[in-house]
Amino acid sequence: MNPFSFVRANSPKAAIDAVSKGDNSRFIAGGTNLLDLMKNGVMQPEKLVDINNLPLKDIQLSKDKLHIGALALNSTVAADNQVKAQFPLLSQALLAGASQQLRNMATVGGNMMQRTRCSYFYDTAMPCNKRQPGSGCGAIGGVNRMHAIFGASDKCIAVHPSDMCVALVALDATVLVTGPKGERKIPFADFHRLPGDTPEKDNNLGKGELITAVEIPNNPYTKNIYYLKVRDRASYAFALVSVAAALELDGNVIKSARLAMGGVAHKPWRLAAAEQSLIGKTATEENFRVAATVAMENAKAYEHNSFKLQLAPNSIVTALLKATSV
């Protein structure tokens, strides 16, 4: 780990100023990912700006939306009664991620900011365009069992590791940010990026911009929901594939649907076309299978992850069946 300076900010403005000034300064909240990256020499910030004192921890349900402060802990959100009752998909997704100890430290904003777990990104002796632009992608032609099947580029095939974000993109969340140029709102689906030619950029935050909250519009997805995470061990592993599924049913007819996947792309992967294919259909395995087929259009596998072409649609069907069988 490189030597760095550490300051504690007492207001969002102070935090933003502190990070905007330096060339290589970072906000730190729970630090569950950033510290690992620093220990491995993957990230070497000169300055860390501790934002844990900022008043951004509240969880508030109003008549049209849920507001979650960026510093609310993953464990707090997962256990929140309003979240469990009105946004159970989010609670399930959070509990599928990491371990209780990590969830006790990790914040909602930090969860969005976590970086890929691609091993080439983590090993400074290997090439990685995300870590070191222009050095090449180690995963292409390498060990890529965990990697993307959607939206990858010839520069990067890494996946975003979050579970929480998969639920948030499915639930049409909005990210509230504030920065040197003021406040703005980013639709969740536009927050993270595909790698394209600039895989070093995980998201669309500008320099010095701070996530202050996430808002989720109220929705009817309180009952027929399921977050399925398929992984190599029963807990504490990143997803091979995960599926957030939410259905609004009228009897056995699907009025509306939300579907998103994790572990398949550089960003949480919303399955809009598959959702459309379900509307007005009956909730049957055949129709779910059709939706899964729609979802898999344009999927592309690499040497070691072709199993995801089968696992992903199977998981979509399984999650939808689980969502309807409650």
Next chain:
Amino acid sequence: MRQDKNVGKPLDRVDGRLKVTGGAKYFADNHMEDLQHACLVCSTIASGRIKSIDTKAALHAPGVLDVVSHLNTAPAPGYKQPDGKARRQLRIFADDRIYANGQPVAIVVANTMERAVYAASLVKIQYEQEVHHTDMRANDKAAYQTDRMKDYVRGTTDAWKTAPVQLEASYSTPIEVHNPMELAGIIAKWDGPDNLTIWSKTQGVKNSQVALREIFQIPDQNIVVHSPFVGGGFGMALRIWPHEIATIIAAKKVGKPVKLVISRDQMFTMVGHRPAADQKIGIGATQDGQLVGITHEAIASTSTYEDFTEAITSMSRFMYACPNVNTRYKIVPINVCTPIWMRGPGEATGAFALESAIDELSYKLGMDPLALRVKNYAATDPEKNLPFSSNYLREAYEMGAAKIGWNNRPANPRALKEGDWFVGYGVSTGVFGAHRGKASAGAIFKSDGSLVVQSATTDIGPGTATAMVQIAADATGISPNHIQFQLGESTFPDAPEQGGSATVSTVGSAVHDVCQELKTKLLELATTHIPDFKNSTPENSTFENGYLVTAGDAGKMEISLSDILQKSNTPVLQVTTTSKAGDERKKYSMYSFSVHFAKVHVHASTGIVRIKHVVSVADSGTIVNSKTAASQMIGGVVGGIGMALTEEAVLDHRYGRYANNNFGDYHVPVHADTPPTDILFINKKDPVINPMGSKGMGEIALIGFAAAVSNAVYNATGKRVRDLPITPDKLI
């Protein structure tokens, strides 16, 4: 004397309180004046030479004392000696050769750990890269045989091909890394040019002492090794490794004690691993399931500089009553560090293949796989042609089958479903040699009635001291509360490393014997110095509850053992005994046996495997401590779950570098992977092996387990996974 009063009981660990309260001092917990901290710089190529090492920036970093490499230090004196062997241990700092990625090439010493780690990141090394091979299968033409592991033939070679029912199948197991929680490392302290003290993570303090004697050419008595607590080993600490030598050299060079704790990623590249193996089994039987022949061939990986061999094909030679068996085993050099035995070692690798093949054969025969095993039960060892000292396998099969509910197993695969999950049952057998080596123990009995027993063994987790206290208590009639067993110091009487499931047998026998010797001396003191007991003899006397009890003419007389010392003016009575096996090992074949049963669920559309219930039965002879023994078995089962379902060290062969060298990506089982586990013991004394009648347990806890899971997965799904680990992608 009442026999076996303490042996068998679930005595709490004598060091349990220390361990859970942080009072146990592991090597890295030691602090001393002027202690410096080290960090290794490791190669980023897999084969070649170091062209240059730029240490300027590192040496200018705050707190840095030195950056030691082959460029600025003489090799250890033992490395200069010609040893006549072409293939030899990695000689750190002896030259510029790189044999593996992650090989330590320099060591940075600074006054804090953080500064050492940072400075290490500033060392820039230029290499001259050469072609490397890390893919064993791609390099299998380079396979060779060693003298240690010759071909074996009993009866006719490849006789299975003549059998009415035949099976031929290939199995593979990946490199696995031991990954105990405690990281490897050492504190090295020189007092003058020839006196070395180390605190290190080792499974054998005497091993370390001997190795250091050879490498540094200083006498044993000048080398002190401390390792009283070890945070898990699973085999990785069975030898001295280059990082230890590097630290010792650095400590001498800077003239101060130096501490090194290696990092998790370095645990993958410098302290051994379970080698990768490809195996092929040909097996044939008559229509009614009598085995006709077994052919077992294996190749396994080693490093490019040392031959590592283990007993991958051994089990096939004696496990079943089969007239024709032939085995062949070769090793393939690849550019990784030298492997080392990992729990269950080669036997666990081999058992996966053999016990999977037996299961596959059972379906071809239309026979219950348990019945097939019982039908081919070997009543005597067909390899050595000797009777077993004890073998309760058939009872073990019965006990385990009853406990798991084997009756519920469907005869055909894919026949039982609970909700979305296919249900299956599997069984497998494990076996490992029941060894007894040579060990010494010392007993120090004081006039306050306390007994201290010492031996230079170690405890990597099974509860060695607790078991030894129980053995000593029964041997002396002294309460366990008054007995302390001390280990992990090279100054104690000789004992081998803790490995190969032999500590209770080897060291326990020495403890037993030294206690007998102690009683002889106590009796001598009593007969010489205490008139009432002048006629006491071993025949008319017993040792009970801290008393010598003699049946005399006037009835029973007793005297406390502490009174014997006081009345004979003996403040301390000290005896030391060496103990080893005798001719019995030539007359009997000695093995521990295990039987593992697993019930699994396999999710039909995602391929997720959940082990729902495990029953493991051990035939280990006398169980010394029923609680720690059960814990040891459960630990082996958890390791077996890892081998079966999750563990695989993945190399990117383009770079010869591990791609999952951390606990996030190298998956050891977590609690959620660990099902209700029933441990059953045969607990019948082996009449031959040693005074306690205890066989080993550490290895059989794991050996065979992976096959039980794989067999259960087949029973559930009809899919045979022959390449471990059984991850979801292999089942969809």
